[in-house]
Each structure stands twice: as C-alpha cells, then as structure tokens.
Amino acid sequence: MVDDEMMKPRSLNPGYIRKEFEKKTGKLSHSTFMGSYASCLVASAWIQKHGRCALIPRMRYDSLGTRYSPQTHMPDYVRSRTLELITEMIERDNIDGSLAEVGVYKGHFSGQINTLLPSRKLYLFDTFDGFDESDKNKDYESGYISGCDFVDKAFKDTNIDLVLSKMVTPDMCVVKKGYFPESAGNIEDTFALVSLDCDLYEPMYAGLEYFYPRLSKGGFMMLHEYNYPGFRGVKPAVADYEKKYGQIPKIPIPDMAGTLVITK
Numbered sequence: 101m102v103d104d105e106m107m108k109p110r111s112l113n114p115g116y117i118r119k120e121f122e123k124k125t126g127k128l129s130h131s132t133f134m135g136s137y138a139s140c141l142v143a144s145a146w147i148q149k150h151g152r153c154a155l156i157p158r159m160r161y162d163s164l165g166t167r168y169s170p171q172t173h174m175p176d177y178v179r180s181r182t183l184e185l186i187t188e189m190i191e192r193d194n195i196d197g198s199l200a201e202v203g204v205y206k207g208h209f210s211g212q213i214n215t216l217l218p219s220r221k222l223y224l225f226d227t228f229d230g231f232d233e234s235d236k237n238k239d240y241e242s243g244y245i246s247g248c249d250f251v252d253k254a255f256k257d258t259n260i261d262l263v264l265s266k267m268v269t270p271d272m273c274v275v276k277k278g279y280f281p282e283s284a285g286n287i288e289d290t291f292a293l294v295s296l297d298c299d300l301y302e303p304m305y306a307g308l309e310y311f312y313p314r315l316s317k318g319g320f321m322m323l324h325e326y327n328y329p330g331f332r333g334v335k336p337a338v339a340d341y342e343k344k345y346g347q348i349p350k351i352p353i354p355d356m357a358g359t360l361v362i363t364k
C-alpha cells in the first residue's frame with residue numbers, strides 16, 4: 101500500500117497521507133486514521149527505507165537502527181518516539197530510579213528502553229512461557245478477551261538469552277522470571293520508568309498496585325493496550341485502581357495499541 105510516491109518527504113503530511121490511503125482503501129473514519137495505523141505505517145516504512153524520519157528530521161535512526169530491525173521490533177513509530185521523548189525528559193529532569201518492563205516477551209520494547217537509558221538498572225519481568233491460565237480464564241469470563249488460538253498459544257516462543265541479546269548493556273538487566281506479581285517480591289528500589297505490557301486485567305492491575313507507589317515524582321508508566329479492542333481488560337484495571345486509590349494523571353497516545361501514559 102505504501103508506494104514510492106507516498107514516500108517522498110514533501111508528501112508526508114497527514115492530509116496527503118489520508119487522501120492517498122483513501123484512494124486505495126476507501127473512506128477512513130477519523131478514529132481509524134487518528135488511531136494511527138495509516139500514519140504509523142507510512143512513518144515506519146519511511147524509517148525502514150531511509151534510516152531516518154522525514155517528519156522530524158533531527159531524529160536519526162541509524163545509530164539506534166536495531167530498534168527498527170525486523171528481528172527486534174514490530175515498528176510502531178508513535179510508541180517508540182513517545183518512549184524516546186519520555187526518556188529525554190527523565191534524563192533532563194534528573195528523575196531518579198530504575199526501569200522495568202512487565203511483559204517482555206522477546207525483548208522488543210525492553211531493548212528500546214535499554215538502548216535509550218543504558219546505564220540504568222532494568223528489571224525484566226515475564227513468565228517467559230506466555231499467559232497464566234487463571235489470568236487468561238478470568239479475562240475470558242469477564243468478556244475482556246474472546247476465545248482464539250492466538251491467545252491460548254501466545255508468547256511462549258521466547259527465552260531469556262534471546263531477550264538479553266537485544267540489550268546494549270545486558271549487565272544492567274535483572275531478569276525476574278515467573279508469575280508477576282509474585283516474581284517481584286519486595287524490591288527495594290524506586291522507578292523512573294515502567295512499561296506494563298501484560299495484556300490481561302490481573303497482571304496490569306497488579307503492575308499498577310506494585311509500581312505506582314514506587315514511581316519517582318516526575319517518573320512515567322506506559323500501559324500498552326489501554327485503548328485496544330483485542331484486550332479489553334486494561335482499561336477496567338486502571339479504572340478499578342483509581343476507584344481504590346484515587347485518580348492518577350493519564351495521557352492516552354494514538355500508537356498502534358492505544359498506550360496509556362501515566363505520570364506522577
């Protein structure tokens with residue numbers, strides 16, 4: 101769908117992109133377009149082809165090229181660029197603390213976090229064996245997920261060595277294999293940035309309960325799948341957390357999986 105004409109820098113404005121996509125796909129709803137599938141696809145394709153971003157010329161991807169290589173990352177321009185801006189703020193404002201991702205899978209996003217903040221400790225939480233049966237069944241029963249082969253078999257094809265091979269400073273990584281939150285114990289640490297990407301209600305709620313109190317002032321959490329139709333348990337997990345502990349500052353971003361950014 102992305103042809104050479106659409107890859108010209110002068111063509112990369114949202115109006116042009118929308119018109120060109122609509123020529124090929126028919127009319128797009130506003131939310132579909134703003135939901136960024138089209139813009140992410142074009143931006144990601146541009147970055148992959150040229151190694152840099154035409155929309156933000158100062159951003160060069162050659163030095164961090166691994167973030168977009170097919171082996172390490174499903175390209176999601178908005179998610180990656182948001183992470184990059186957040187990490188710049190953390191460094192600039194001297195926000196203290198370690199980093200964590202709960203739901204690492206093959207280490208795509210953890211690898212980006214480690215590339216951007218290589219000298220901070222990064223905790224990597226995962227079963228490394230896919231979803232927990234009881235978490236999954238609760239989401240089925242609540243109607244947050246629908247039965248399909250993908251969910252039953254998902255995320256089992258990974259291992260710790262593969263994940264660590266994505267890191268630029270593997271010595272800064274602490275792997276926490278097992279069921280979260282039990283795998284966490286009581287870590288004596290504070291956090292500047294936490295990515296929660298477990299898809300299901302239970303571990304996402306537990307991630308908020310565990311990490312939000314340990315988040316430094318000025319720190320960030322990124323919750324994947326908040327506005328994502330495939331995994332519908334993330335939004336109620338946030339709502340239930342807020343009902344119990346009070347409102348938290350929330351910023352939804354239009355990346356491919358509708359990430360929610362939380363700060364303190």
Ligand SMILES: C[S@@+](CC[C@H](N)C(=O)[O-])C[C@H]1O[C@@H](n2cnc3c(N)ncnc32)[C@H](O)[C@@H]1O
Pocket residue numbers: 201202203204205206207208209210225226227228229230231232235255278279280281297298299300303
């Ligand atoms: C969508 S994948 C993570 C993708 C990764 N963050 C990325 O962007 O490439 C979700 C991961 O969450 C893990 N997971 C889900 N529930 C978990 C739990 N209760 N404890 C530990 N890991 C869990 C799964 O094993 C799976 O690897």
